[in-house]
Amino acid sequence: AQTVTQSQPEMSVQEAETVTLSCTYDTSESDYYLFWYKQPPSRQMILVIRQEAYKQQNATENRFSVNFQKAAKSFSLKISDSQLGDAAMYFCAYRSSQGGSEKLVFGKGMKLTVNP
Amino acid sequence: DSGVTQTPKHLITATGQRVTLRCSPRSGDLSVYWYQQSLDQGLQFLIHYYNGEERAKGNILERFSAQQFPDLHSELNLSSLELGDSALYFCASSAHSGGALADTQYFGPGTRLTVL
Numbered sequence: 001a002q003t004v005t006q007s008q009p010e011m012s013v014q015e016a017e018t019v020t021l022s023c024t025y026d027t028s029e030s031d032y033y034l035f036w037y038k039q040p041p042s043r044q045m046i047l048v049i050r051q052e053a054y055k056q057q058n059a060t061e062n063r064f065s066v067n068f069q070k071a072a073k074s075f076s077l078k079i080s081d082s083q084l085g086d087a088a089m090y091f092c093a094y095r096s097s098q099g100g101s102e103k104l105v106f107g108k109g110m111k112l113t114v115n116p
Numbered sequence: 117d118s119g120v121t122q123t124p125k126h127l128i129t130a131t132g133q134r135v136t137l138r139c140s141p142r143s144g145d146l147s148v149y150w151y152q153q154s155l156d157q158g159l160q161f162l163i164h165y166y167n168g169e170e171r172a173k174g175n176i177l178e179r180f181s182a183q184q185f186p187d188l189h190s191e192l193n194l195s196s197l198e199l200g201d202s203a204l205y206f207c208a209s210s211a212h213s214g215g216a217l218a219d220t221q222y223f224g225p226g227t228r229l230t231v232l
Contacts, residue, residue, distance in 0.1 A: 035220070037223075042225075043204060043225070043226055043228075044118075044223065044225050044226070045206060045208075045223035045226075046118075046223075047220055047221075047222065050220060091159065101172065102147065102149075102164060102171070102172070102210070102221075103149065103161035103164060103172060103174060104149075104151075104159075104161065104208075104221060105161070106158060106159040107158075108158050109158065109159075
């Protein structure tokens, strides 16, 4: 079974600075999908970014980018120019590419605090 | 706004009771997923429906059941409720089901269930 590990339960960053959230996963599959979701105090789960394992290029969405290291099974999220609205829980998630296994497997999450 | 709606937002009930949580997927989405978020278990996959048919089950208790109706909305039924069932229940939807079509899952706002 696949597992996702977020080893840092909490981090803090100064506004306008850059922060990197780490995530590792374990799988025997060669093709899969990885996601970062954000959960602000409203509790809504919001997709931040996704990465297909077959793509070598790291995904980027505005201030958010990933560092995907397939061999190391590492998937970190970099937030540039941090804003107060980035404060939230961040969850790393894995999804198999196999039909019938579309569930998301989540890490335990990491609480990000943004200091003004 | 993800386009996924869930009702009710909050539910407070007593042990032994039965409740029904409702989810309407985004327009055109055929897949509905249910997840449970609790403090001790984190985010756990419960069940997946695609176009009215059950596709996969996670660690869903026998006291819990779900269905997806012809109009694609879904209901999660929780019976013989216990204190430990208190959690945030999310519904997510995606356009397709199938390995190669790894559509992103978009989450609803969740239903907070409190069992007293």
